[in-house]
Amino acid sequence: MATDRPSTVYLWELAWILPSIALPVGMLAALAVTAFGAGINVAGDRGRIDPTKVAEHALFKEPGVAEIAPGQYEVRMTGQIWAFVPNEVRVPAGSTVHFWATSKDLVHGLFVPRHNVNVMLLPGQISHAQARFDTPGEYPIICHEYCGIAHHTMAGKIIVEARR
């Protein structure tokens, strides 16, 4: 029957059109949930630094860990072949840690598994990441950008101590 034809075509078209609308809408929703709900964002550019004068920069003159407010810790960290300075960070459970880091030589990475810390350390750029550590334990700090022969040895640790 000639009249059936247009409606069959219409259904086939719908079968393609609806998923192609639903897919991007679903992806946009997932993006909104991860960005605003889970706080997962692309690391932004937090400033430039002369990579030959890292040790003179106010942020990195004295690398280390400091409490900046109750429950808030700041880590000022440098990466160089093949170590993080400091390579041990000690905070009480329930702390939010703000990482400020840069590289003194070549491209390194700063990665803390299962926490929202996953940035590159680029010579000339200041990187920032922030994460909350609720569960006492030891967490690795890993360089996850290949940086030469001893790349696999470049690691540190975060020690989260139980509150007394």
Ligand code: CUA
């Ligand atoms: Cu530093 Cu790999």
